[in-house]
Amino acid sequence: MDVTGRGWSLVVPLKPLAVAKSRLAEAAGGARPALALAFAADTVAAALACARVRDVTVVTDDPLAGAELGALGAHVVPDAPGAGLNAALRHGAGQVGLRRPRSAVAALNGDLPALRPAQLAEVLDEALRAPERAFLADAAGLGTTLLAARPGVALRPAFGGLSRARHLASGAREILLPAVEGVRQDVDTPDDLRAALALGVGPRTAALFADPSAAGGPLRRIACG
Numbered sequence: 101m102d103v104t105g106r107g108w109s110l111v112v113p114l115k116p117l118a119v120a121k122s123r124l125a126e127a128a129g130g131a132r133p134a135l136a137l138a139f140a141a142d143t144v145a146a147a148l149a150c151a152r153v154r155d156v157t158v159v160t161d162d163p164l165a166g167a168e169l170g171a172l173g174a175h176v177v178p179d180a181p182g183a184g185l186n187a188a189l190r191h192g193a194g195q196v197g198l199r200r201p202r203s204a205v206a207a208l209n210g211d212l213p214a215l216r217p218a219q220l221a222e223v224l225d226e227a228l229r230a231p232e233r234a235f236l237a238d239a240a241g242l243g244t245t246l247l248a249a250r251p252g253v254a255l256r257p258a259f260g261g262l263s264r265a266r267h268l269a270s271g272a273r274e275i276l277l278p279a280v281e282g283v284r285q286d287v288d289t290p291d292d293l294r295a296a297l298a299l300g301v302g303p304r305t306a307a308l309f310a311d312p313s314a315a316g317g318p319l320r321r322i323a324c325g
């Protein structure tokens with residue numbers, strides 16, 4: 101299997117938009133579902149544009165997100181068995197395995213609006229230096245934005261909260277690269293959003309901030325701090 105070319109299959113989990121990004125609820129108001137969708141669309145588009153990525157599977161039950169991310173070129177599978185994030189990732193990785201047994205699989209959070217294809221390629225190349233599994237910590241240094249497994253190795257995701265320590269304890273090697281901020285910058289809080297905007301977000305997220313309609317108002321207030 102050529103994992104130095106377009107050998108990776110990515111799995112991106114996404115909650116239903118109505119409940120996603122709850123920590124942005126107060127700041128984003130009614131724009132929160134649109135923001136969650138924009139983050140996911142920018143994440144998936146950048147992942148599909150990455151020279152190391154063969155396909156992206158989105159695990160979601162949200163019909164609008166499923167349609168939009170499917171139109172970008174992602175495979176969309178239901179959020180089975182409906183038992184939370186790690187179960188959803190195991191399901192997505194299992195679906196990839198049915199299509200492409202022994203593929204290299206990586207889980208990638210769906211809230212990375214500043215993701216850059218070239219940075220993702222660097223991270224995936226570095227993951228292949230690990231004997232089995234590797235992960236990238238989030239910008240806060242507490243969680244995880246990407247967990248990767250070589251072909252034939254189970255992903256064993258342990259996302260949620262303080263997942264950096266859990267992934268380390270599970271034997272995954274931490275990826276330490278100096279200039280991959282776009283892959284590390286997940287957006288949970290208004291401060292995270294300002295950090296992502298400073299890095300430069302993708303076109304879907306940028307468009308929401310440029311929107312002069314009512315939805316754009318609260319978002320511009322976040323942007324200004």
Ligand SMILES: Nc1nc2c(ncn2[C@@H]2O[C@H](COP(=O)(O)OP(=O)(O)OP(=O)(O)O)[C@@H](O)[C@H]2O)c(=O)[nH]1
Pocket residue numbers: 112113114115119120121122123124159160161179183184185188209210211260288
């Ligand atoms: N399919 C699926 N995706 C999930 C689930 N829980 C979290 N995610 C996704 O996993 C990634 C990280 O999730 P979190 O930061 O925990 O959740 P969030 O909705 O982004 O933000 P909060 O509501 O503020 O926790 C995001 O892409 C979420 O949409 C789940 O139960 N199923």
Ligand SMILES: C=C(OP(=O)(O)O)C(=O)O
Pocket residue numbers: 238242243244245258259260261262263264286288
């Ligand atoms: C899902 C995770 O984080 P958060 O809920 O902070 O986005 C994680 O880092 O494992």
